[in-house]
Amino acid sequence: MKQGLRLALVFALYAVIFVVCTWPLLPNATSSFLAVPGRDSFQFFWNAWHFRQAAVHGHNPYHTDWLFFPRGTWLVMHAYTPVLGILGTVLGSELLGVNVGLWLSFALSGTGAYVLARRWLHSPVLGLLAGFVFAFSPFKLQRLPEHYNLVLTATVPFYVLALLQAFAWQEGRWLPAVRSWRAVAACAVLGVVTLFSDYYVLFGLLYFTLAYAAWFGLRIGRIRWRAWRTWAWLGAGLLASHVLIKQLRHAGLDTNGGFWWGGDVVAFFLPPPTSRWLAFEWAARLHANPDVFNTPGSVENTLFVGYALPALAIGLWVARYWRAAAWHQDPLGRPLAWVLGVLLLLTVPGLRIYGHEWLNLPTSVLHFVPFFNNIRCPTRWIMLVGLVLPIVSLGALEAAWRGRLRPATQTGLGLLLCAVVAVEYWPRPYHRAALAAVPAVYQQVRHLAGTSLIPVPLGVQDGHRRVGDMATEQLFYQAVHRKKLPGGYVSRVSPALFQGLEQDAVLSAVLRVQSDPAAVNQAAPTPAQLQDFLRTYDPAAFVFDPAYARQPVRAYVRRLFEPLGFTEEEEVGGYVLLRRPARR
DSSP states (O other), rough: OOOOHHHHHHHHHHHHHHHHTTTSSSSGGGEEEEEETTHHHHHHHHHHHHHHOOOTTTTTTEEEEESSTTTEEEESOOOOOOHHHHHHHTTTTTHHHHHHHHHHHHHHHHHHHHHHHHTOOOOOHHHHHHHHHHHHHHHHHHHHHTTTTGOOOOOOHHHHHHHHHHHHOOOSSSOOEEHHHHHHHHHHHHHHHHTTTOOOHHHHHHHHHHHHHHHHHTTTGGGOTTSSHHHHHHHHHHHHHHHHHHHHTTOOOOOTTTTTTTOEEEEEEGGOOSSOOOOOOOHHHHHTTTTSSSSTTOGOOOOOSSHHHHHHHHHHHHOGGGGSSSHSSSSSTTTTTHHHHHHHHHHOOOOEEEEEEEEOOGGGGGGSSSTTGGGGOOOGHHHHHHHHHHHHHHHHHHHHTTTTSSSHHHHHHHHHHHHHHHHHHHOOOEEEEEGGGHHHHHHHHHHSSSSSSEEEEEEOOOOOEEEEOOOOOHHHHHHHHHOOOEEOOOOOOOOHHHHHHHOOOHHHHHHHHHHHHGGGSSOOOOHHHHHHHHHHHOEEEEEOOTTTTHHHHHHHHHHGGGGOOEEEEETTTTTTEEEOOOOO
């Protein structure tokens, strides 16, 4: 079979798996998207919508005043995923851009991992399994309806392939010689595409490259692991790094939450709650246990890669089949076991076991380095473990089978292993957010005169801080009502924007009353401040969420703005709309 046709069939297989996992998304791809109510998925839909709006109207897509109106904010440090916005612009639909982008990412991730794995795996079945593990790992399937940026991994295996072709590596040298400038250019292009996908994935490429280069630069392959001095030096190094990092932590150096968000070894054995077949009751209790996890119930606790592959890797390492694996016989494949170890250490900067930290690992020094410590969720490096672990474990499995089992038996056992991993990974059905389910009140707001919409509750939020209550669904609703919002939610918000909300006489008063109904009797904004508010924001309407429609904040806002013409109030599907009377 020709290589092109083979890869097309491989791509089609992973594409079909994505369709089956997410069904019935396919027939609703132009009207809905995968989402978790109240979570970040609405932010990524907004990203694609905003990018398309900016591109169509010739505006800078990295700045917006649709949120935090009228000041606006930059989106450079936001998890913006412009690659999905570009697709939405080309396809003429942000919904289609998001859904096609995710579909392509999963299918290409699997195809690239298959090609990389087949460099060392002889069995097509095991190669397909390696592609499935990387593309559909529990880490990615759990984040699929929530953190779109973290599943845009299509470039990763192709980057590794280009890296292997680009350079000639030598022991004792950190910097390799260039072997192919074309492959170097491919690395650069893939890096740029990754930059437009997600900075975590981009840093994943960087960390993979550094770990790979370290194997040659530190002469890891020359270490004599049977010598007692090796273990003595290793123990002394771990002790020294533990003490040093402990002192750095006590000195109060900012780690940007890296240790707090660090993983727990228990999480490697804990199936995610989105698992279709392994979401056991004991796992749910453990997942929500605050004595084990700093963030009980958080998606960031996921380190699960299944039971079968880790068990294979450990068992075949003990049986010494790693050395006989094809990747170990290849000078360019030999660093993979070392890279796998480094990636695993990165996920647990403080070696936590059932909620107790035992050791500060040397890799945790990254969390003290400014800029680098913006990568503050170490558990996310498990995405790269899903690329390397199958190659290492399945390569050793092939070495164990070689000369012992007939090809037909190997294929049968390979298919059985595929079925086991599929059961371990398969997700529950996903929730979808649909245009048809957007509350009708926002359709009405779209036709009202005015620049902005003032939702109640209102708030400002980023990855570190929250003031008020910014419902993430508001980002989705904005694509329907097309009005600008005084608050917002992006990954990084300037302190000035938080201060702006708290210092605005009108918005801060509404914020106080929505949070504390007793504040309704405090001093109200002056008539001059109210007039200035109308000139600045030009509100089309106020919309009260059903949870606030019977709260004192509703009467408070009406009392403030009724003298200014906002006299018409109606209930629409549980929401309350306050606006000026329609002109006749």
